[in-house]
Amino acid sequence: MKNGTAIAILCCLLVLAGCNRPKTSPAPQATAHGAALVEVSGGKQVAQAGMELDQPVVVQVNDAQNNAVTGAAVVFRGPAGVSFNPASGLTDSSGQLSTIVTLGGVAGRYVIRATTTDAGGKNVELKLDEIALGYQQTLGRELNRQYCSRCHNPESTRERVSNYDNLTTKPHAFTEGDALNKMSDADLAAIISHGGPALNQSPEMPSFGYTLAKSDIQALISYIRAVADPPYHSAGVVYAKK
Ligand code: HEC
Known part of the structure; x- marks a missing residue:
């Protein structure tokens, strides 16, 4: 029992420490869950390596009936060197979350992933391609x-x-x-x-x-x-x- 408490406290401290680490954004607390994640806009853009994409990447969470879901948590991930602002967040009243993407310094094709979890806790993933030019x-x-x-x-x-x-x-x-x-x-x-x-x-x-x-x-x-x-x-x- 004592051990359990100590571990729990340690975990809390680690989580708090995690929050302060740069580039690690706290996973937002979802108030709703969807069943699908779709691209609204922002895929297949072309930018110079290391630069921000002209347009934000916008994704939408829908439920099984294709209705937009507000308050679903979405996390963005990419290959090394890619950064997102924000890297995660909750969908707005139109079920959407928008992020500004900066590509890595190496020229090539970057696969960017957006993830949300459905009501059963399963990950739903969407992949987008972006191109960084040398x-x-x-x-x-x-x-x-x-x-x-x-x-x-x-x-x-x-x-x-x-x-x-x-x-x-x-x-x-x-x-x-x-x-x-x-x-x-x-x-x-x-x-x-x-x-x-x-x-x-x-x-x-x-x-x-x-x-x-x-x-x-x-x-x-x-x-x-x-x-x-x-x-x-x-x-x-x-x-x-x-
Ligand atoms: C005044 C209009 C015009 C401009 C300006 C122009 N092109 Fe074209 N280009 C064409 C047309 C029309 C074709 C189609 C020829 C055909 O299919 O018979 C073509 C065909 C091509 C093709 C073959 C593939 C295709 O699209 O069918 C390439 C490659 C190409 N152009 C490259 C260029 C590049 C590079 C530039 C700029 C430096 C350029 N073009 C500027 C009109 C233009």
């Missing part, structure tokens, strides 16, 4: 913004009106791995340098061989490889460890 890939992303996205990205932004709808032959978004993974690096370099006709494709794809340096074209290719979905597998791609 230096060359980040340069490629900038060049893409400057020279390519007006045609290759069908969506317009505040800064840029997309030209996509005006094109007779529709180019692929660089995330479309199904199409772009089939092309070799040499083919990518050829079509970027010499334009569509180099690969018997539409002349609406201009040639950039005079505008861009070889190293710029390499940077674009490494960016295209990095953002491919499904992923492009080749030697030299660093996958963030689980």
Whole structure:
């Protein structure tokens, strides 16, 4: 009995000590439990390694009837180097919890996990992929913004009106791995340098061989490889460890 009390006190102290440790957030006390965890937004974002993602990751806890659950506890976890603000919390009145994610310093794909527990105490997990770009890939992303996205990205932004709808032959978004993974690096370099006709494709794809340096074209290719979905597998791609 005495021993039991001593151990209980020790446990309390350890828990308290745990609270003070940086980066370990106290597990929030759930007031409700859901049956499912779904992504609202924030998956498949691309950022420079070590940087914050532009958009928060937002997840939602639902019950078995697909109604949002308020007060369910959600914990976020990621590979080494990834941080969340907050790392855990309770779902709000719309059943949602939002976190700001900073990716690790190593370029690669990061699998982020959100977990909640159902009424039976079983873990329900949701996985999201995020992409961290290395230096060359980040340069490629900038060049893409400057020279390519007006045609290759069908969506317009505040800064840029997309030209996509005006094109007779529709180019692929660089995330479309199904199409772009089939092309070799040499083919990518050829079509970027010499334009569509180099690969018997539409002349609406201009040639950039005079505008861009070889190293710029390499940077674009490494960016295209990095953002491919499904992923492009080749030697030299660093996958963030689980
Ligand atoms: C003026 C519009 C336009 C711009 C700007 C443009 N492209 Fe294209 N691109 C096209 C079109 C149209 C095709 C489709 C050609 C076809 O399928 O016949 C294409 C095709 C491609 C392809 C072959 C895969 C695919 O999408 O079908 C690659 C790779 C490519 N472009 C890379 C680039 C890169 C890199 C840049 C920027 C440096 C760029 N493009 C800028 C219009 C453009």
